[in-house]
Amino acid sequence: MSPILEVKNLYKNYGSIEVLKDINVSIEEGDFLVLVGPSGCGKSTLLNCIAGLEPISAGDLFIGGQNMTNVSPKDRDIAMVFQSYALYPTMTVAKNITFGMKVRGIDQATQDAKLKHVSTQLQIEPLLHRKPGQLSGGQRQRVAMGRALVRDPKLFLFDEPLSNLDAKLRVEMRTEIKALHQRLGASMVYVTHDQIEAMTLATKIVVMKGGIIQQIGTPAEIYNRPANLFVADFMGSPAMNLIPAKTKANGKGMQIEITRKDADPIVLKDTRNTDLPENVIIGVRPEDIVDAALARADDTQQADCLIDIVEPAGADTFAVMQLGGKHVTARLHAETTAAAGTEQRLAFDLGKVSYFEPETGLRLN
Amino acid sequence: MTDRPYAQTRTQSPTTKLVLRFILYILLGVFALFYLMPLFVMITTSLKSLDEIRTGDLISLPREITFDAWRTAWSGACTGIQCEGVRPYFLNSLLIAIPAVLISTIIGALNGYVVAQWKFKGANIFFALLLFGCFIPFQVVLLPMAIVLGKLGISGTITGLIFVHVIYGIGFTTLFFRNYYVSIPSELTKAAMIDGAGFFRIFWSIFLPLSLPIIVVSVIWQFTQIWNDFLFGVSFSQAGTQPVTVALNNIVNSTTGVKEYNVDMAAAIIAALPTLLVYVVAGKYFIRGLTAGSVKG
Numbered sequence: 001m002s003p004i005l006e007v008k009n010l011y012k013n014y015g016s017i018e019v020l021k022d023i024n025v026s027i028e029e030g031d032f033l034v035l036v037g038p039s040g041c042g043k044s045t046l047l048n049c050i051a052g053l054e055p056i057s058a059g060d061l062f063i064g065g066q067n068m069t070n071v072s073p074k075d076r077d078i079a080m081v082f083q084s085y086a087l088y089p090t091m092t093v094a095k096n097i098t099f100g101m102k103v104r105g106i107d108q109a110t111q112d113a114k115l116k117h118v119s120t121q122l123q124i125e126p127l128l129h130r131k132p133g134q135l136s137g138g139q140r141q142r143v144a145m146g147r148a149l150v151r152d153p154k155l156f157l158f159d160e161p162l163s164n165l166d167a168k169l170r171v172e173m174r175t176e177i178k179a180l181h182q183r184l185g186a187s188m189v190y191v192t193h194d195q196i197e198a199m200t201l202a203t204k205i206v207v208m209k210g211g212i213i214q215q216i217g218t219p220a221e222i223y224n225r226p227a228n229l230f231v232a233d234f235m236g237s238p239a240m241n242l243i244p245a246k247t248k249a250n251g252k253g254m255q256i257e258i259t260r261k262d263a264d265p266i267v268l269k270d271t272r273n274t275d276l277p278e279n280v281i282i283g284v285r286p287e288d289i290v291d292a293a294l295a296r297a298d299d300t301q302q303a304d305c306l307i308d309i310v311e312p313a314g315a316d317t318f319a320v321m322q323l324g325g326k327h328v329t330a331r332l333h334a335e336t337t338a339a340a341g342t343e344q345r346l347a348f349d350l351g352k353v354s355y356f357e358p359e360t361g362l363r364l365n
Numbered sequence: 366m367t368d369r370p371y372a373q374t375r376t377q378s379p380t381t382k383l384v385l386r387f388i389l390y391i392l393l394g395v396f397a398l399f400y401l402m403p404l405f406v407m408i409t410t411s412l413k414s415l416d417e418i419r420t421g422d423l424i425s426l427p428r429e430i431t432f433d434a435w436r437t438a439w440s441g442a443c444t445g446i447q448c449e450g451v452r453p454y455f456l457n458s459l460l461i462a463i464p465a466v467l468i469s470t471i472i473g474a475l476n477g478y479v480v481a482q483w484k485f486k487g488a489n490i491f492f493a494l495l496l497f498g499c500f501i502p503f504q505v506v507l508l509p510m511a512i513v514l515g516k517l518g519i520s521g522t523i524t525g526l527i528f529v530h531v532i533y534g535i536g537f538t539t540l541f542f543r544n545y546y547v548s549i550p551s552e553l554t555k556a557a558m559i560d561g562a563g564f565f566r567i568f569w570s571i572f573l574p575l576s577l578p579i580i581v582v583s584v585i586w587q588f589t590q591i592w593n594d595f596l597f598g599v600s601f602s603q604a605g606t607q608p609v610t611v612a613l614n615n616i617v618n619s620t621t622g623v624k625e626y627n628v629d630m631a632a633a634i635i636a637a638l639p640t641l642l643v644y645v646v647a648g649k650y651f652i653r654g655l656t657a658g659s660v661k662g
Binding site: 079083088090 | 557558560561562574
């Protein structure tokens with residue numbers, strides 16, 4: 001079966017400025033694709049190109065196996081949810097949801113039935129006769145989703161739909177969107193700058209920067225095996241620790257040396273990865289640096305480290321220290337004994353370690 | 366600057382407050398009187414007989430109220446050789462102003478919609494040129510316009526005057542609507558496009574229902590401009606198609622012998638009534654439209 005969405009060698013220029021460069025993505029039916037990256041990376045432009053709201057400069061775009069490169073948005077069999085919700089201010093909720101069907105000339109009985117179905121599904125029946133101005137942010141969000149759902153399209157597009165909501169509501173709606181995706185089995189493309197949203201929602205993530213795709217993969221692949229320093233730094237909170245280090249061949253593995261101020265270097269051994277250049281940047285997630293006392297005995301190496309700052313976060317306590325000239329965060333137990341200005345014995349787990357080439361930033365292992 | 370908040374919060378004694386209030390109201394009253402005086406004189410004079418005007422005081426109230434001057438002004442006063450009052454010219458002005466206001470507002474709304482929401486190549490230059498049109502003095506275009514009207518075969522006609530006023534109104538109406546529509550998020554247009562609506566459908570179903578305040582602004586502005594216009598009216602009309610402003614001038618300036626001040630005043634008030642009426646009826650929306658910001662939702 002052909003992919004539900006296929007973007008081939010897509011370029012987008014505004015005058016002489018290249019906004020998107022050689023984009024290649026495809027997703028299968030039922031996939032939840034998240035485009036993530038910092039602002040200005042081109043993710044929203046790419047979504048607009050998929051929607052047909054922005055013409056593309058070169059390349060091809062297929063939706064449901066059909067070439068849609070030059071097809072107008074209304075004929076692409078898509079529905080879109082916008083950041084500002086873009087509800088029609090003078091129409092009631094019901095009219096907002098049925099506007100598309102009305103434009104398409106669908107008969108009143110079908111319109112009513114679909115409206116009823118969608119409003120039940122999203123629990124917005126009591127709001128149907130209100131205007132968007134009389135709704136709260138979360139309610140507007142639901143109506144915007146209803147307007148997309150009623151279309152029953154091949155592909156749903158979401159443009160940062162949660163970024164106007166407050167933190168609590170954002171988490172609730174995130175769960176709801178995920179539940180909706182699982183229930184409908186629909187194909188979705190979702191733009192966000194929030195890497196947690198990307199991780200929690202996606203079946204497939206595209207990380208973008210400067211109009212170029214940095215990495216495509218499942219959330220686990222992106223998180224555990226970032227393709228370069230940018231992805232490593234961008235995905236994950238707190239961010240992955242990226243520490244300059246020197247390596248040396250040592251028996252059947254590598255010896256990794258991290259310098260410290262006012263203390264002996266930390267020396268770690270890695271038996272899985274060999275053949276690394278002398279200078280590397282070693283990437284360790286905060287959760288792979290833990291209290292030595294609580295660490296699993298196997299596969300960890302321990303060192304005493306001077307803790308600079310302790311940040312309790314409820315479930316965990318984050319400890320910040322200086323290694324290799326960088327701030328390094330460790331994820332400690334909530335009831336850790338670590339205190340600022342004292343030494344703490346920490347365990348390093350190199351099982352999921354990443355190595356990057358310092359010049360190019362590319363992944364080495 | 367730093368001690369300003371202190372100065373503002375300094376407490377005043379109740380007596381000082383009262384005195385300041387008193388002075389404020391006196392001042393406001395004086396200004397109101399100053400502005401209302403001419404209107405007062407016009408109304409009282411129009412209700413006096415000629416004898417009373419000649420013998421009486423300019424600002425005294427009429428001893429005996431008579432509407433003769435109004436009757437004469439409406440249907441009997443002479444504009445040159447004809448003595449039909451301002452009635453036919455009043456009708457001319459309506460025939461010119463109503464279509465010209467409607468057409469220029471509709472075109473302005475469409476222009477503004479395109480310039481604000483459908484950015485085409487050169488849209489900004491197009492808009493800048495239109496704006497430039499707002500600031501060209503009317504005198505500059507009299508001759509070229511006369512030639513154009515002649516070529517179109519509508520010189521001296523009501524249609525010709527409508528045409529002129531529509532052309533000169535488009536700059537302003539486009540400006541009004543463009544500035545109003547620019548504050549409407551473009552995502553609204555995008556959402557409607559995905560919903561399958563086209564250019565006119567989006568305008569009709571989504572933008573027009575939002576536009577009442579700015580339509581009122583445009584209508585008031587255009588109506589006032591067109592109704593009060595004298596230059597185009599006197600340049601591009603002929604006997605029988607003159608607007609009321611031109612007729613008023615003729616009544617006042619072409620009388621021989623005794624100056625009928627009461628008739629002149631009555632005619633002037635009649636000529637000014639429609640614009641007054643528009644402000645009274647729609648003024649509330651006018652202020653609202655001028656201050657209307659972004660559209661929430």
